[in-house]
Amino acid sequence: MLQDLAAVDVHPLAAxxxxxxxxxxxxxxxxxxxxxxxxxxxxxTRGPADPSAGGAHxxxxxHASTASEPAGAHGDDHGEVARNPYAAVTTLxxxxxxxxxxxxxxxxxxxxxxxxxxxxxxxxxxxxxxxTGDLQIRWAFQLDQLSMVMVLVITGVGTLIHIFSIGYMRxxxxxxxxxxxxxxxxxxxxxxxxxxxxxxxxxxWEGVGLCSYLLIGFWFNEKAxxxxxxxxxxxxxxxxxxxxxxxxxxxxxxxxxxITAVSAAAPSLGFNSALVTTICLFLFMGCVGKSAxxxxxxxxxxxxxxxxxxxxxxxxxxxxxxxxxxxxxxxxLFAMSTTACITVAVxxxxxxxxxxxxxxxxxxxxxxxxxxxxSQLGYMFMGxxxxxxxxxxxxxxxxxxxxxxxxxxxxxxxxxxxxxxxxTGSHEDAQDMRNMGGLRKYMPWTFVTMWIATLAxxxxxxxxxxxxxxGILGAVFERAQHGTLAESTWLGMPGSTVLxxxxxxxLLTALLTAIYMTRLMLYTFHGPNRTGEVERAHLSEAPWSxxxxxxxxxxxxxxGGWLNLPAALPLGPVAVLDKWLDPVVGASTAVVAGVAGxxxxxxxxxxxxxAVVIAVLGIVIAVMRLKPAALVPxxxxxxxxxxxxxxxxxxxxxxxxxxxxxxxLVSGSRNILWMGIDRGIIDSLFVNGSAVLSRGVGWVGSQLxxxxxxxxxxxxxxxALAVLGAFxxx
Amino acid sequence: MIAEALFFSAVLFIIGVAGVLIRRNAIIxxxxxxxxxxxxxxxxxxxxxxxxxxxxQVFVLFVMTVAAAEAAVGLAIVISIFRHHKSVDLRNINLxxx
Numbered sequence: 001m002l003q004d005l006a007a008v009d010v011h012p013l014a015a016x017x018x019x020x021x022x023x024x025x026x027x028x029x030x031x032x033x034x035x036x037x038x039x040x041x042x043x044x045t046r047g048p049a050d051p052s053a054g055g056a057h058x059x060x061x062x063h064a065s066t067a068s069e070p071a072g073a074h075g076d077d078h079g080e081v082a083r084n085p086y087a088a089v090t091t092l093x094x095x096x097x098x099x100x101x102x103x104x105x106x107x108x109x110x111x112x113x114x115x116x117x118x119x120x121x122x123x124x125x126x127x128x129x130x131x132t133g134d135l136q137i138r139w140a141f142q143l144d145q146l147s148m149v150m151v152l153v154i155t156g157v158g159t160l161i162h163i164f165s166i167g168y169m170r171x172x173x174x175x176x177x178x179x180x181x182x183x184x185x186x187x188x189x190x191x192x193x194x195x196x197x198x199x200x201x202x203x204x205w206e207g208v209g210l211c212s213y214l215l216i217g218f219w220f221n222e223k224a225x226x227x228x229x230x231x232x233x234x235x236x237x238x239x240x241x242x243x244x245x246x247x248x249x250x251x252x253x254x255x256x257x258x259i260t261a262v263s264a265a266a267p268s269l270g271f272n273s274a275l276v277t278t279i280c281l282f283l284f285m286g287c288v289g290k291s292a293x294x295x296x297x298x299x300x301x302x303x304x305x306x307x308x309x310x311x312x313x314x315x316x317x318x319x320x321x322x323x324x325x326x327x328x329x330x331x332x333l334f335a336m337s338t339t340a341c342i343t344v345a346v347x348x349x350x351x352x353x354x355x356x357x358x359x360x361x362x363x364x365x366x367x368x369x370x371x372x373x374x375s376q377l378g379y380m381f382m383g384x385x386x387x388x389x390x391x392x393x394x395x396x397x398x399x400x401x402x403x404x405x406x407x408x409x410x411x412x413x414x415x416x417x418x419x420x421x422x423x424t425g426s427h428e429d430a431q432d433m434r435n436m437g438g439l440r441k442y443m444p445w446t447f448v449t450m451w452i453a454t455l456a457x458x459x460x461x462x463x464x465x466x467x468x469x470x471g472i473l474g475a476v477f478e479r480a481q482h483g484t485l486a487e488s489t490w491l492g493m494p495g496s497t498v499l500x501x502x503x504x505x506x507l508l509t510a511l512l513t514a515i516y517m518t519r520l521m522l523y524t525f526h527g528p529n530r531t532g533e534v535e536r537a538h539l540s541e542a543p544w545s546x547x548x549x550x551x552x553x554x555x556x557x558x559x560g561g562w563l564n565l566p567a568a569l570p571l572g573p574v575a576v577l578d579k580w581l582d583p584v585v586g587a588s589t590a591v592v593a594g595v596a597g598x599x600x601x602x603x604x605x606x607x608x609x610x611a612v613v614i615a616v617l618g619i620v621i622a623v624m625r626l627k628p629a630a631l632v633p634x635x636x637x638x639x640x641x642x643x644x645x646x647x648x649x650x651x652x653x654x655x656x657x658x659x660x661x662x663x664x665l666v667s668g669s670r671n672i673l674w675m676g677i678d679r680g681i682i683d684s685l686f687v688n689g690s691a692v693l694s695r696g697v698g699w700v701g702s703q704l705x706x707x708x709x710x711x712x713x714x715x716x717x718x719x720a721l722a723v724l725g726a727f728x729x730x
Numbered sequence: 731m732i733a734e735a736l737f738f739s740a741v742l743f744i745i746g747v748a749g750v751l752i753r754r755n756a757i758i759x760x761x762x763x764x765x766x767x768x769x770x771x772x773x774x775x776x777x778x779x780x781x782x783x784x785x786x787q788v789f790v791l792f793v794m795t796v797a798a799a800e801a802a803v804g805l806a807i808v809i810s811i812f813r814h815h816k817s818v819d820l821r822n823i824n825l826x827x828x
Contacts, residue, residue: 118774385803705826706824707824707825707826708820708821709820709826710751710754710820710821710822712826713750713751714751717750717751
C-alpha cells in the first residue's frame with residue numbers, strides 16, 4: 001500500500017520523512033486491530049479480578065450517571081471489578097501507536113519547516129479508489145501547512161489523552177475495547193485531515209462519527225448512554241446530507257473532487273453566484289452537524305455520557321473542530337461567497353452566545369464544559385466565517401490545549417469524587433458541582449492547571465486563549481471596516497453592520513465565558529467541601545499517569561499563544577501561524593479582506609484593552625456574585641425558578657425538538673409507515689394478495705385436471721388446430 | 731396423383747381424430763389411433779414417391795414397428811382395465827385426476 005502508484009512531480013518534501021505520510025493513520029489503525037483482537041479475546045477468557053485493584057477500582061464508570069440519570073442508577077460498579085487480562089499489552093500498543101504517529105508527525109513537520117517555501121501541497125497517491133468515466137478518485141493524502149497543524153494537534157493531544165486514559169480506564173473490563181476505539185478514532189481523524197479529495201475526507205469524517213458513536217455509548221448497559229450515542233449519530237447524519245450534496249454539486253459543476261483542483265477552479269463558479277453560495281451553505285451544513293452549531297448542537301451535551309477522555313479528545317479537541325478545518329480547507333470556495341461567509345459567522349456567533357448562557361446554569365461539571373465547547377466552536381466559526389482562517393485555526397489549536405486540559409481535569413475530579421463515594425458505597429452524583437467544593441486542598445495539581453486553562457479560555461493575558469480569541473474578534477472588527485464582507489449585504493442588511501453586531505456579541509460571549517468558567521472553578525475547588533464528612537478523607541489527587549498529561553497541557557495552554565502573536569504585541573516572533581498557513585489560506589484571506597491593514601493602529605490597542613477588561617470583569621463579577629459557601633449539596637438543592645430554570649433546562653430545546661420532530665416522526669412512522677403502508681399495503685395487498693392470487697390460479701388449474709382422457713384429447717386437438725391455424729393464417 | 735393421395739390421407743386422419751374425440755370405447759379409440767398412424771404412413775409413401783427418395787419408406791417401416799409394439803402394450807392395458815372395471819368405457823375411468 002505504501003508503494004507510490006502515481007507519478008508525483010518532484011516536490012520539496014518528496015525525499016523527506018513526508019513520504020511516509022501514509023504511516024500516520026496506519027500506525028493507530030494497527031493499534032486498533034491489535035486492541036480490537038485483544039478485546040474480543042478478553043471477552044472469552046475473563047481473567048480473575050486483580051486483587052491489587054481492590055483499593056482503587058471504580059473510576060471506570062463514574063460517569064455512567066449523566067445529569068439526566070438519577071445518581072446511583074448504576075448499581076453494578078460497587079461490585080468486584082474484573083480487570084482486563086490483556087491490560088499490559090493494550091497499554092503498550094494503545095499508547096505507543098499514537099506516540100509513534102506523533103513522532104513521525106514531528107519529523108515531517110521538521111522536514112517541512114526546513115524545506116523553505118512550499119506553496120503547493122505534497123500529494124501522495126496510493127491507489128485508484130473510484131474510477132468511472134469522469135469520476136477519478138484516488139486514495140491520496142495531501143500534506144500542507146494546514147493539515148500539518150491538524151496532524152500535530154491530533155497526534156500530540158491525542159497521545160496525551162491516551163496516556164491519561166491508562167489511569168482513568170484502568171479498572172474497566174472494556175479496557176482493550178476502549179483503546180481499540182480510541183486508536184481507530186485517531187486513524188480516521190488523520191484520514192480526515194490528510195485527505196486530498198472530498199471523498200477521502202468524507203471517509204474520515206464518517207469514520208470519526210462512527211468512533212464517536214461507539215465511544216459515547218461505551219457503557220451501553222445504561223440505556224441513556226446508548227441513546228446519547230444514537231442521538232449523536234443521527235444528528236450528525238443530518239449534517240452529512242449537506243456535505244454529500246455539496247460534493248455532488250461540486251462534481252457536477254467542476255468535474256473534480258480533488259481539493260487542489262477545486263480550489264483552483266473555484267473562481268470559475270462566479271463571485272457571489274447562487275451556485276457557489278449553495279455549495280458553501282451545504283458544506284457548512286455538514287460542519288454544523290459535526291461541530292455542534294445551532295441548530296444541530298443538541299448531540300454534544302449528551303455526548304458527555306462517554307468516558308471523560310473521550311469527551312476531551314473527540315468532543316473538545318479534535319473531532320468537533322473538523323468543521324472548522326473543512327471550512328479552512330475549502331476557503332477558496334467560501335471566499336467566493338460573501339453570503340455564505342457571513343452566514344457562517346452569524347451562526348457561529350449566535351451559537352457561541354447561546355451556549356455560553358446555558359453554561360451559566362449547569363451543575364454537571366462536564367455539561368458546563370460541553371456548552372463551553374459549543375460556545376468556543378462558535379468563536380472559531382466566527383473567525384473562519386469572517387475570512388480569518390488563520391485566526392480560526394489558531395483558536396482551534398489553543399482550544400485543543402485548554403479544553404482538553406479542562407476535560408482531563410474534570411475527569412481527574414470525577415475520578416477522585418467517585419473513588420471517595422465508592423469507599424462509603426454512597427450513590428451521590430460524582431459529577432455534580434454542588435457535591436464538590438474545596439477540592440483545591442486535595443487536588444493541588446489539578447487545581448492549578450485548571451485555573452491556567454480557565455484564565456486561558458476566559459481570555460486573560462498572556463494565556464493562549466486571550467491571543468487566539470482576540471485574533472478572531474480583531475479580525476471580525478477589521479472585516480467590518482473594509483473588505484468584501486463589509487461592502488456586501490446579508491439578508492438585506494449591510495455586511496458592515498452585521499459584523500459590528502457580531503463583534504459586540506462576541507465580546508458579550510467573552511464576558512459570559514469568563515463568568516461561567518470562574519463559576520465552575522469556584523464551585524469545584526473553592527469554598528467549603530460538600531462531599532460529605534466520611535467521604536472527605538478519601539479525596540486525593542489522581543495517579544501521575546493522569547496528572548502528567550494535565551500538567552503538559554497546562555504548560556501548552558499557558559504558552560500556546562506565542563504561536564501567533566499579534567503585531568500589536570511583539571513579545572517574540574510575530575504571527576508565526578499566520579505566516580505558516582499563508583500558502584494555504586492566504587489567497588482566500590486576501591479575497592475576503594481586500595486591502596490588508598498592515599501597520600498597527602491605535603484601534604487595535606483599544607480592542608485588545610476592551611477584551612482584557614471584559615475578561616477580568618467577568619471573573620470579578622463571578623467572584624463577587626457567586627458564594628460557594630452558600631451552596632448546598634445536590635440532594636438538598638431547591639429547584640431554580642424563572643429564567644434561571646430556563647437556562648438550567650437549556651431553553652427546553654431538547655423538549656421542543658422532541659415535540660416538533662422526534663414524536664411526530666415516531667408516531668408518523670408507527671401509524672402511517674408501519675400500520676398504514678407496511679401492514680396495510682405491503683403486507684395485505686402485496687404479500688397476502690399474491691398468496692391469494694396464486695391460490696386462485698392453482699384452484700383453476702386443478703379444476704382443469706379432471707382425469708377425463710377425453711377432455712385431454714379435446715384440449716390437445718384444439719391446441720394443435722390453434723397452432724396450425726396460427727401458422728397458416730399468419 | 732399426389733393430390734388425391736394426400737387428400738385421402740387427410741380424410742383418413744380426420745376420421746381417426748374424430749373417432750378418438752367422440753367415441754368412448756377404449757378399443758375403438760385404439761383403432762382410431764391406428765387409423766391416424768396409417769393416414770400418416772400414406773402421406774409418407776406418397777411424398778417419398780413424389781421426391782424419388784427412400785427416406786419416407788424407411789419412416790413408414792419405423793412407424794409400423796412402433797405401432798405394432800404400441801398395439802401389444804395398449805391392448806394389454808385395455809385388458810387389464812377391463813378386468814378391473816368390467817368395462818372399457820373411458821367415461822368411467824379418471825385415474826389421472828390430480
